Amino acid sequence: MANDDHGFATEQVHGGFVPDADHGARVPAIHMSSGFLFDDFDQARDRFAGTDDGYTYTRLGNPTNADVERRIALLERGAEAILVSSGQAAATVAFLGLLQAGDHVVSAQSIYEGTRGLLLQNLGRLGIEVDFVADARDLDAWAAAVRPNTKLFFAETIPNPKNDVLDIAGVAATAHRAGVPLVVDNTLATPYLVRPVEHGADIVIHSASKFLSGHGSGLGGVVVDGGTFDWSVSPERWTHLTSPEHALGGRSYVDAHGTRAYVVYARDVISSRIGPTPSPFNAFLLRQGIETLSLRIERHSQNALAIAQWLDQQPEVTSVDHAGLASSPFHDLAERYLPRGAGSVFAFTLAGGEPAARAFIDAVQLFSRMTHLGDVRSLILHPATTTHAGRTPAERAAQGIHDGLIRLSVGIEDVADLLRDLERGFAALRGAEQHAQGDSLTELQSLGHTVPEQHVIAEEI
Structure with missing residues (x-):
């Protein structure tokens, strides 16, 4: 036909x-x-x-x-x-x-x-x-x-x-x-x-x-x-x-x-x-x-764009690579060639590098940690240590594959659930930062340094 x-x-x-x-x-x-x-x-x-x-x-x-x-x-x-x-x-x-x-x-x-x-x-x-x-x-x-x-x-x-x-x-x-x-x-x-x-x-x-x-x-x-x-x-x-x-x-x-x-x-x-x-x-x-391709891709693309927009507002994120965002250098091409959506596979970069990526990826529960794309299930991966591990640091840097970059393949789940799962990742980052600050203060005190009162209060909070 x-x-x-x-x-x-x-x-x-x-x-x-x-x-x-x-x-x-x-x-x-x-x-x-x-x-x-x-x-x-x-x-x-x-x-x-x-x-x-x-x-x-x-x-x-x-x-x-x-x-x-x-x-x-x-x-x-x-x-x-x-x-x-x-x-x-x-x-x-x-x-x-x-x-x-x-x-x-x-x-x-x-x-x-x-x-x-x-x-x-x-x-x-x-x-x-x-x-x-x-x-x-x-x-x-x-x-x-x-x-x-x-x-x-x-x-x-x-x-x-x-x-x-x-x-x-x-x-x-x-x-x-x-x-x-x-x-x-x-x-x-x-x-x-x-x-x-x-x-x-x-x-x-x-x-x-x-x-x-x-x-x-x-x-x-x-x-x-x-x-x-x-x-x-x-x-x-x-x-x-x-x-x-x-x-x-x-x-x-x-x-x-x-x-x-x-x-x-x-x-x-x-x-x-x-x-x-x-x-x-x-x-x-x-x-x-x-037989269900259009239904799935429409949902994939909608979810991915919503998540990209949300990630773009997070202070721990230095960049979001999604052509559906007006800030993307490829936004004009997406509007020309991809009026139905820019797909579900994109990346975002955390300021904390590989340690931040590790903490984030290990904290999520709904996103599957695996090397695959295009699944109805949402997937997450760290390219610098997996798919692009065979490239030199200079080669990865030239392509923008930084140590803090995380790749998502966004599935068709309810987007609110996916956002809550990603929030677990950010919560883990913030917890790790607070823990690191606490360790630093403890070390200073052990060496006999005077810690400003506001830092002590912040640590207790």
């Missing part, structure tokens, strides 16, 4: 649905089968030849997984999607569908540490280089980083943990002037908040384990091809798609599949060969999550 007159909530429930011709089940079945039967010799031959659209082996395709692929492609306004086993698998498949040894990537600096490691360590060992743009808003910096061997731009719509919104159209236009596609990670925004393809992005990836699922019960990832990039304009740049030598049957992928060349190559040559196949059961769980 695809109808431009339908709203997002209707599409997330009904989009891409293919009725069960055999049994009439309204909810697609979970096809927990490694392989699929052929009716006869000829059908087996035709399926391997690609002239029959049926299934052969779940690593190559599965009806349950295909149902989710259709729905996500529709929601993202893409041409086609590939479901894989995790967000990291999605990034790997997306990149390897474009890159080869000797190529170059231009990436925003503020990206997920796992993707940064993939670019630097894994792809770096294959002879692929990357340059990072420190200020993603500086379009001249993107352009200046381009080399003759540059093959793609990469960025995230809402980076973690600083909520620094991407100028999608600006970066896409810069990429296209360089003759390369823009690959965007839309995990933290989801298509409910923004559809990058509508702003010029060419390929969209997700860690479907996060907001698309929402329940934190399974892993998944997805690659969405916007179907908009013309691979035939510079055939020498994309020889794996434009040269018959790199395809089966004597025809190039562009000749055989046109605008679908990239997604067919990424599915048939990259994903199927590497094998990051999601379990059909996980695909089913993902599908269940997508």
Whole structure:
């Protein structure tokens, strides 16, 4: 089902649905089968030849997984999607569908540490280089980083943990002037908040384990091809798609599949060969999550903004990184690209550094201390000692990941309860400060110093 007159909530429930011709089940079945039967010799031959659209082996395709692929492609306004086993698998498949040894990537600096490691360590060992743009808003910096061997731009719509919104159209236009596609990670925004393809992005990836699922019960990832990039304009740049030598049957992928060349190559040559196949059961769980996506994201975003505004008033907080705040340097981009909300993942920084962060995080009870995002449950983490622990202090400082910075992924609980829980953190900070002041006064008295009367009174209070 695809109808431009339908709203997002209707599409997330009904989009891409293919009725069960055999049994009439309204909810697609979970096809927990490694392989699929052929009716006869000829059908087996035709399926391997690609002239029959049926299934052969779940690593190559599965009806349950295909149902989710259709729905996500529709929601993202893409041409086609590939479901894989995790967000990291999605990034790997997306990149390897474009890159080869000797190529170059231009990436925003503020990206997920796992993707940064993939670019630097894994792809770096294959002879692929990357340059990072420190200020993603500086379009001249993107352009200046381009080399003759540059093959793609990469960025995230809402980076973690600083909520620094991407100028999608600006970066896409810069990429296209360089003759390369823009690959965007839309995990933290989801298509409910923004559809990058509508702003010029060419390929969209997700860690479907996060907001698309929402329940934190399974892993998944997805690659969405916007179907908009013309691979035939510079055939020498994309020889794996434009040269018959790199395809089966004597025809190039562009000749055989046109605008679908990239997604067919990424599915048939990259994903199927590497094998990051999601379990059909996980695909089913993902599908269940997508059906309530808009309802959850709306609540996530409302709660997060209310908490960000409240944190901004606390004296112990030196900064709040949420693009929904008028004080944010990304507020204008949020208004342009994210009118429904700036998402639920953001950070705030405590003046007391790591000791303050430790006291705060250990005091909360409702927020879960864990390394995950996009759960219906609210989550809390200290990036400097966890997700960004592998970076040097100077690198963390350059990205604004200070020792007192705390990351929140705000869930869908009642916001009043979440605020009370965060107040426990501040109460712990104040208690620790009073205790420290008391220790200092006691030490002074033990050394024979005279303590001013007002300090003694304050300590007793």
